[in-house]
Amino acid sequence: xxxxxxxxxxxxxxxxxxxxxxxxxxxxxxxxxxxxxxxxxxxxxxxxxxxxxxxxxxxxxxxxxxxxxxxxxxxxxxxxxxxxxxxxxxxxxxxxxxxxxxxxxxxxxxxxxxxxxxxxxxxxxxxxxxxxxxxxxxxxxxxxxxxxxxxxxxxxxxxxxxxxxxxxxxxxxxxxxxxxxxxxxxxxxxxxxxxxxxxxxxxxxxxxxxxxxxxxxxxxxxxxxxxxxxxxxxxxxxxxxxxxxxxxxxxxxxxxxxxxxxxxxxxxxxxxxxxxxxxxxxxxxxx
Numbered sequence: 001x002x003x004x005x006x007x008x009x010x011x012x013x014x015x016x017x018x019x020x021x022x023x024x025x026x027x028x029x030x031x032x033x034x035x036x037x038x039x040x041x042x043x044x045x046x047x048x049x050x051x052x053x054x055x056x057x058x059x060x061x062x063x064x065x066x067x068x069x070x071x072x073x074x075x076x077x078x079x080x081x082x083x084x085x086x087x088x089x090x091x092x093x094x095x096x097x098x099x100x101x102x103x104x105x106x107x108x109x110x111x112x113x114x115x116x117x118x119x120x121x122x123x124x125x126x127x128x129x130x131x132x133x134x135x136x137x138x139x140x141x142x143x144x145x146x147x148x149x150x151x152x153x154x155x156x157x158x159x160x161x162x163x164x165x166x167x168x169x170x171x172x173x174x175x176x177x178x179x180x181x182x183x184x185x186x187x188x189x190x191x192x193x194x195x196x197x198x199x200x201x202x203x204x205x206x207x208x209x210x211x212x213x214x215x216x217x218x219x220x221x222x223x224x225x226x227x228x229x230x231x232x233x234x235x236x237x238x239x240x241x242x243x244x245x246x247x248x249x250x251x252x253x254x255x256x257x258x259x260x261x262x263x264x265x266x267x268x269x270x271x272x273x274x275x276x277x278x279x280x281x282x283x284x285x286x287x
Contacts, residue, residue, distance in 0.1 A: 008093070010275040011111040012042035013102035013268075014142065015168065015236045015243055018205020020192035030183055030190065034151045035200045036142045037163050037270040043096050043104055045071065045111050049119040050087035055079065057090045062098060064105075074109035074136055075116055081132055082122045088112075099176035101237025103139045110143030111276055118280070130156075146274030150197055161197065166270035167252045168243045169230060171263050173223050175240040177213060182238040185212045209238045223263065230255050 017035040024030050055075045057066045066072055075088050090112060096104030113129050116122070124132075126145055133140035138155035149158040182188065189208045199205070213235060214221040220235070223242055227233035230251075231244045246252040252267035259265045273281075 007046075007279075008044040009047060009111050009115045010042060010279060011045055011092075011096075011104070011107040012143070012271075012275050013039045013096050013104065013107065014139070015039065015270065016101070016207065017203070017234075018195075018200060019207045019209060019237065020195070020205060021188065021190050021208045022192055022194060024190050029154050031153065032151065032155050033192075033194050033205075034155060035149075035161070035205065036151055036158075037148045037166065038143075038146070038272070038274050039102075039168075040269045040271050040275060041095070041266070042102075042275075043108055043111075044093040045108060045115070046091040046093070047112065047115050047119065048089040049116070050089060052087050053079065053085055054087040055090070056087075057092070059091055060094075062092075062094045064098075070105040070109040070136055071112045074112040074133070074140075077132060077135060078113055078116055078120075078122065082120070082124070084120050084122060086120050088116060088119070097172055097174075097241070099178070099239075100172060100241040101177070101235065101239050102241055103143065103237070106137045106139035107143045109133065109136050110140050113140075113144055114146075114276060114280070143274065143276075146277035148270070148272050150200060152194075159197070161201070162272050163201070163270060164272065167246045167249050168268050168270060169227070169246055169252050169255045169259075170266045170268055171223055171227060171242040171259070172265070173217075173219055173240050173242065174264060175217055175219060177217065177239040179238045181216075182209050182212055185216075187215070188212050203232070207235050210235045213239045226259075226262070 020033040022031040130141040130144045133144045134156045147160040224233045227244045233244045256265045256267045
């Protein structure tokens with residue numbers, strides 16, 4: 001348990017390698033098809049289990065109230081779902097920018113669910129944790145399951161895929177984009193056809209939100225154009241993070257160095273298994 005108390009729990013970012021909006025349901029939610037790839041970079045959490053039932057987040061360097069923080073809400077939901085009488089002190093070490101389309105808050109929530117399931121000895125399966133996670137947001141289950149996946153429905157219907165290690169250049173324009181704003185835009189396409197897994201793996205998809213975002217935020221359009229020098233530039237989620245696939249890690253680092261005088265950029269690697277699950281797997285191997 002001492003090792004658990006002192007560790008940092010990874011909460012990786014994700015990319016939407018494509019994002020098609022298939023339709024809109026009567027409840028207002030949009031039917032999506034997307035390909036998630038997890039990254040080897042993201043937030044980290046410190047989580048201390050407590051004997052009392054109190055859930056707290058005493059320190060935060062990001063402007064989200066404790067009651068609204070998805071990491072705190074995840075802990076309270078798990079507590080309620082399992083009738084657990086234990087509590088936790090949670091600290092989120094943020095690296096993923098807010099409103100970046102990288103799933104930061106959802107990944108934080110998923111890491112809380114997975115970590116506290118172990119620390120509180122709840123004994124829930126990954127399937128059960130994913131069902132709890134979807135109550136917090138459609139992106140939470142992919143982080144709970146910890147595998148790159150083809151997603152459908154509102155993003156929670158997942159088919160695990162093997163993409164292999166890939167390398168990307170991320171560009172952060174420093175613009176906060178409201179998902180609600182983009183999905184409520186009348187110009188947003190809502191009738192894209194589904195594509196097959198083989199088409200998805202061949203990069204035949206696109207991001208249906210990109211056209212709307214470029215029109216509303218000209219700086220995004222300019223940044224996408226800047227990235228075209230290195231390949232096909234794309235936006236993840238509803239933005240604002242942009243990315244381009246690179247041939248290898250060295251090329252991604254080189255491009256990042258060249259662009260860092262103009263933009264906030266980072267070279268990252270795409271992975272099939274979440275760093276969180278890799279860590280837990282190594283724990284099992286050591287025990």
